[in-house]
Amino acid sequence: QKEVEQDPGPLSVPEGAIVSLNCTYSNSAFQYFMWYRQYSRKGPELLMYTYSSGNKEDGRFTAQVDKSSKYISLFIRDSQPSDSATYLCAMKGVTGGGNKLTFGTGTQLKVEL
């Protein structure tokens, strides 16, 4: 079993829809959680970075962490065609392991006009 599980999709939604992307994890040592967006043939770029359980909002994006359930989510409001990309969750522990990240496999999202 992988340490981080993520539904690969693809997920197709109409423009303007609310998108929900999710990851589950098994390692309770993970304390920092990130969401990256990756366009085709590009490197990942950081969207959201959270530590505490609860919600963190940035524009149309909301990251949610539930450490008790080992479950994290990313919500995208008013989705746009430019949001079409692969979304990767990533996480790391507090001590040891330096800054190496453990990633989910990514969810491919397509927002259609």
Add this chain to the structure above:
Amino acid sequence: GAGVSQSPSNKVTEKGKDVELRCDPISGHTALYWYRQSLGQGLEFLIYFQGNSAPDKSGLPSDRFSAERTGGSVSTLTIQRTQQEDSAVYLCASSSGLYNEQFFGPGTRLTVL
């Protein structure tokens, strides 16, 4: 721009040959990471360098893989006696400190025939 650059962008090689992949981090970034992204596997940590400390090689899949970082800047990932299962996108990232945001390059797409 001043982002992370990688070369070559694409590399096709024959099984058994050696390959070298290059990463130029953002100027002044002390930490540098290599990841591998295979189809359906997400990003897999390979190795990271932090300043003058010994690198964390815990993610290298076999002794055919090695990396060096010269002068605290440019890094080269070398794969000896390439195998077909080495085919993947190799991503490099750098950060201004060991626990800071990682900025990714566009990757090198390696195909082993």
